[in-house]
Amino acid sequence: MVGRILLVDDDPMVRGLGERMINALGFTCEAVPDGFAALARLGAADGDYRAVVTDLMMPEMSGNQLLEALEKHYPTLPVVIASGDSVAADILRGRRRPGRSVLIKPYRLRELGESLRAAIGGRGTGDGDRRAAVGEEITA
Numbered sequence: 001m002v003g004r005i006l007l008v009d010d011d012p013m014v015r016g017l018g019e020r021m022i023n024a025l026g027f028t029c030e031a032v033p034d035g036f037a038a039l040a041r042l043g044a045a046d047g048d049y050r051a052v053v054t055d056l057m058m059p060e061m062s063g064n065q066l067l068e069a070l071e072k073h074y075p076t077l078p079v080v081i082a083s084g085d086s087v088a089a090d091i092l093r094g095r096r097r098p099g100r101s102v103l104i105k106p107y108r109l110r111e112l113g114e115s116l117r118a119a120i121g122g123r124g125t126g127d128g129d130r131r132a133a134v135g136e137e138i139t140a
Contacts, residue, residue, distance in 0.1 A: 003050035005116070007031040008038045008066065009082075010058040018053065018112075025113045035061030039069055042077075049077065051119050053103075053112075056083035078119035082107065 005027045009015045015031040022029035027050065032038050035058065042049065052070060056063035063081055070079055076099065084105035101119040103111060 002026055002028075004028045004030060004045075004048055006038055006041060006049050006052045008033075008035060008052060008054040008058070008063075010034055010055065014055070021109050021112050022053070022116075024109060025116065027116075034058055035063070035066035035069070038066060039073075042070075042074060047074075051078040051080060051116060053080040053082060053116070056081055057085065078116075080112075080115045080119050 005022050007015060007018045007022060007029055009018060009031070010033050012033075015033065019029040019031045030041065032041055035054070038052065038054070042052075054063045054066055058066075063083070067079060067081065070077055078099040078101075080101045080103050082103045082105055086104060099119055101115040103115040107115075
């Protein structure tokens, strides 16, 4: 897979590891600390991102608020929503649509790749909560 992925997470360690994982999947990753920075980056990119991977729980602008803005301004942009809160993830799965996938933290490289493929492929299955036996793990 090729193209640019925008990673949004307020935790610097998670952003760093997530960026390495996305790059390892063959994408070019750009990471930002919050939804405001994500929207600014998207606005300047002129549709040059394949997908957004965002944390759900962030200060200032939550992942839900970012998702609403993305649906309004970039309705065809695939989104992977990552959350350590399984209840919130289940609610998001109930609202899924093509181009959206839910990924449960902690996740591994394989799961991230599956979720990105599902979102970009338009399936939005939310199957990212399966646990893989290999790869680095994101826990925050």
